[in-house]
Each structure stands twice: as C-alpha cells, then as structure tokens.
Amino acid sequence: MDPLAENFLTILAIFCLFYILFYISKHGKGKGKALLGPRPLPIIGNLHMLSMLPHESLYHLAKKHGAIMSIRLGSVPAVVVSSPEVAEIFLKTHDVVFASRPKFQVLQSIYNGKMGIAFTEYGPYWRSLTKFCNQQLFTASKIESFAPSRKEVLTHFIESLKEAAAAKEVVNISKKVGNLNAKMILNMILGPVKKYEEFNLKEIIEELLYMVGVFNLADFVPFLGAFDLQDDFISTMLTELNKQINPNGDIMDRNCIKAITIDMIVASLDTSTAPLEWALLELIKHPRVMLKLQKVLERIIKKRMLDMVLKETLRLYLVTPMLLPRESRIIVNVWAIGRDPNVWSNNVEEFFPERFVNRNIELHGHDFKLIPFGSGCRVCPGRKLALITVKLILAQLVHCFDWELPGGMSPNELDMTEKFSSTLPRKNNLCAKPIYCM
Numbered sequence: 001m002d003p004l005a006e007n008f009l010t011i012l013a014i015f016c017l018f019y020i021l022f023y024i025s026k027h028g029k030g031k032g033k034a035l036l037g038p039r040p041l042p043i044i045g046n047l048h049m050l051s052m053l054p055h056e057s058l059y060h061l062a063k064k065h066g067a068i069m070s071i072r073l074g075s076v077p078a079v080v081v082s083s084p085e086v087a088e089i090f091l092k093t094h095d096v097v098f099a100s101r102p103k104f105q106v107l108q109s110i111y112n113g114k115m116g117i118a119f120t121e122y123g124p125y126w127r128s129l130t131k132f133c134n135q136q137l138f139t140a141s142k143i144e145s146f147a148p149s150r151k152e153v154l155t156h157f158i159e160s161l162k163e164a165a166a167a168k169e170v171v172n173i174s175k176k177v178g179n180l181n182a183k184m185i186l187n188m189i190l191g192p193v194k195k196y197e198e199f200n201l202k203e204i205i206e207e208l209l210y211m212v213g214v215f216n217l218a219d220f221v222p223f224l225g226a227f228d229l230q231d232d233f234i235s236t237m238l239t240e241l242n243k244q245i246n247p248n249g250d251i252m253d254r255n256c257i258k259a260i261t262i263d264m265i266v267a268s269l270d271t272s273t274a275p276l277e278w279a280l281l282e283l284i285k286h287p288r289v290m291l292k293l294q295k296v297l298e299r300i301i302k303k304r305m306l307d308m309v310l311k312e313t314l315r316l317y318l319v320t321p322m323l324l325p326r327e328s329r330i331i332v333n334v335w336a337i338g339r340d341p342n343v344w345s346n347n348v349e350e351f352f353p354e355r356f357v358n359r360n361i362e363l364h365g366h367d368f369k370l371i372p373f374g375s376g377c378r379v380c381p382g383r384k385l386a387l388i389t390v391k392l393i394l395a396q397l398v399h400c401f402d403w404e405l406p407g408g409m410s411p412n413e414l415d416m417t418e419k420f421s422s423t424l425p426r427k428n429n430l431c432a433k434p435i436y437c438m
C-alpha cells in the first residue's frame with residue numbers, strides 16, 4: 001500500500017478508536033469512566049493473565065471489566081470486544097478502518113514474498129484477489145459443479161463406516177471425518193485426489209498450523225505441474241496467469257496463485273472438521289437432540305433442525321474464537337459473545353439447538369450475535385462452501401448411523417477439553433462405534 005495511504009489509515013484507525021471509546025464511555029454502562037481493563041505489569045503487560053486458552057481468560061476478564069476492555073500484550077495495547085453491539089461498531093460501522101492484518105514476518109518466507117488473501121493488508125491487492133475469489137471460485141454454480149465429486153467421496157466414506165459397523169469396530173471419527181473433509185475440499189481446490197495424496201498434504205498442513213514458518217510448502221507440493229487441469233480452483237486461477245489484476249500493476253503470477261492456494265488449504269481443512277467433531281460429540285451427549293434430528297432427517301423438512309444443530313455448535317465451539325488478528329489490535333472475542341447470557345439467556349453453556357426456533361439468526365456475518373465466519377470485508381469467503389460440506393457430512397453421520405461410545409463409556413464421561421491451535425479442535429480424538437440403522 002502507498003505509505004501515505006497507510007499513514008492516513010493508521011491515523012484514521014486511531015481517531016476512530018478514540019471516537020468509539022469516547023462514545024462508549026459516554027453512552028455505555030460505565031458512563032463517564034475511562035475504558036476499563038486489568039492493570040498491566042511492566043514489560044509483560046497482561047500476558048500473565050492469559051492461559052493456554054486465551055479466549056477463555058479474556059472472557060473472564062471481560063465479565064469483570066466490561067464488553068470493551070483495554071489490555072496490554074507485552075508493550076502492545078489492544079482492545080478486546082466481547083458483545084455483539086461493540087463488535088458491530090468495529091466490524092460494520094468502521095469496518096474498513098480496522099480491516100488490515102498485522103504483518104507477520106515469518107509468513108513472508110512461507111508465501112515466497114507474495115501474499116494471498118488471509119494475511120494481506122487491506123488495500124488494492126487484497127481487494128482484487130478477494131473480488132476474483134468471490135466472482136470466480138466461490139460462486140454458487142462453481143460450488144454446485146462439485147456436487148457429484150462430493151457425493152462420490154461421501155459414498156466411499158459411508159461404505160467404510162458400514163464395514164466398521166458390521167465388524168463392530170470402534171472408529172476414530174475425528175481422523176475419518178478430517179480425511180473425508182480434506183478429500184472433498186482438496187478435490188475442489190487442487191483437482192483429483194490421487195495426485196495430492198502422493199504428497200501427504202494433510203499432514204503437512206497440520207504441521208503448518210502448529211509450526212508456522214519452518215518450511216516452504218512449495219518444496220512439498222511441486223507446484224501445479226502435478227495436477228490435472230480440470231475446472232478446479234487452480235485451473236481457474238491459471239486462466240488469469242500473468243494478467244494484471246488492478247490498475248496498480250499487480251500481476252496474478254505463479255507466486256500469487258501459490259499464495260492463494262496455501263490460504264485456501266490452510267483456511268479450509270481443520271476449520272470445517274472441528275465443528276463436525278463437536279457437533280457429533282454433542283449429539284452423542286444429547287440423545288434427545290440426536291433422535292429429533294434423525295427423525296426430521298427422515299422427513300423432507302430436514303433442513304431447519306440441521307441448521308439449528310450447526311448454529312448451536314458454532315455458537316459454543318468457535319473455530320477461530322477471536323477471528324483472525326486485525327492490525328489495530330482489536331480482538332473480537334466471538335467465543336465470549338457466544339456465551340453472553342444477555343444474548344442467549346441463562347442456559348448459555350447448554351447445547352440446546354431449539355434456542356434458534358423463531359430466531360432468525362443467519363451465519364453470514366450480518367447478525368453480530370453469531371459471527372463464526374467473521375464479518376465485514378474480511379468475512380470468510382469460503383463460508384458457503386464450508387456450510388455445504390459440513391451439513392452434508394453431518395447429515396450422513398446422523399441419518400445412517402447410531403453411535404455408541406467404546407468400553408461402555410457414558411456420554412457424560414466424554415472429554416470436552418479444547419486444544420488451542422489455530423482452529424480450536426478437541427484435545428483428544430473422538431472415537432465411537434457406528435451402528436448402521438437404515
């Protein structure tokens with residue numbers, strides 16, 4: 001971005017931040033008081049107050065200090081947002097001002113100098129790539145054109161579960177569902193599965209999510225040449241190869257296509273698997289909801305209950321509990337918003353999908369009570385694809401099978417511990433015995 005424009009946006013961001021803080025101190029609960037927050041220590045600021053699950057620590061701090069709270073991450077001041085009203089001010093009213101991402105040095109080498117979408121600063125380059133993705137890759141017709149490929153992968157998956165059911169085997173659902181989801185999505189991004197299986201991409205990506213920065217993906221994924229050129233995302237991007245994408249002279253070159261591909265793969269694999277695991281786990285824990293869902297799936301009116309189960313899962317188990325980082329150090333704690341009793345009533349901790357009956361809350365970032373995909377211009381561009389994949393897999397898992405826990409374990413004994421990685425998965429894999437029920 002032009003340095004002048006960058007400076008201007010920074011000044012504007014600071015101005016808006018002060019305006020918002022002033023507005024809230026005048027009109028909010030703590031009328032007349034300065035912005036509250038826990039007292040920072042020298043050098044480390046409030047870092048000592050954050051546990052391995054920082055969204056939870058921030059949630060408890062916000063209960064004490066308010067829905068907008070100042071903290072210090074070392075010497076860096078940050079503002080933590082924990083209510084739908086304040087989230088709306090940052091993500092809608094002043095969206096563009098807070099839309100940039102911080103620069104992560106370590107990512108420069110991974111992306112080989114050319115960034116993709118997810119970690120790129122807000123500006124003409126990001127806008128052109130996002131526009132291209134929305135208009136060429138994530139269109140309804142493109143997603144629909146992969147329905148037969150999704151169906152084929154799903155049929156194999158169901159067959160393998162049927163075999164496990166016949167043999168009374170316990171299956172590692174986390175792993176199986178992760179592989180299925182990866183196959184569905186990678187088919188769409190890279191082309192036919194056989195080709196990338198050779199590179200063990202799933203494991204490479206998992207490692208990347210943990211150890212961002214220690215390898216160059218291109219070494220492991222001999223770029224492009226290995227893939228069949230069907231109408232997958234890569235071949236669509238290749239139609240633009242070396243073309244100028246905006247009047248600033250940015251070019252869609254190989255590195256740019258590579259960076260978008262890395263973004264899509266990293267952003268899609270575990271993100272879609274985690275909600276599936278959590279949803280199935282909650283359904284096993286709540287046979288009442290499981291039965292209700294199985295019954296409605298037998299009838300035509302299946303969509304609504306499935307939607308409600310998914311919304312309830314995404315309310316309680318946020319894949320990115322604090323969205324992706326924003327340059328101006330705004331932390332929107334969507335995990336805390338999902339547990340706000342003022343929004344969800346006192347049974348916030350309970351898995352109760354029926355709370356969505358007669359509540360017209362959608363998942364696309366317009367309703368700030370539930371924003372698992374973020375909101376505003378940085379909203380997740382893959383959300384429609386993710387919702388289609390997750391619903392399709394969940395419906396099959398529940399419609400075709402009952403699930404029994406191994407070793408006579410009761411649902412209440414299920415381990416609900418979260419693991420803090422970029423996608424907040426369960427700490428331990430979910431294992432259960434499928435019982436074919438068709």
Ligand code: HEM
Binds near residue numbers: 130185269373379385
């Ligand atoms: C259940 C699955 C998913 C969830 C919960 C999810 C959630 C999110 C969230 C919270 C953000 C950040 C929004 C913000 O900062 O305001 C994001 C960004 C992004 N997601 Fe997803 N995502 C999912 C699946 C996918 C899939 C399937 C793809 C692509 C194939 C994808 C591609 C991206 C990209 C490229 C970005 C960066 C957007 C930007 O910075 O402009 N996501 N996602």
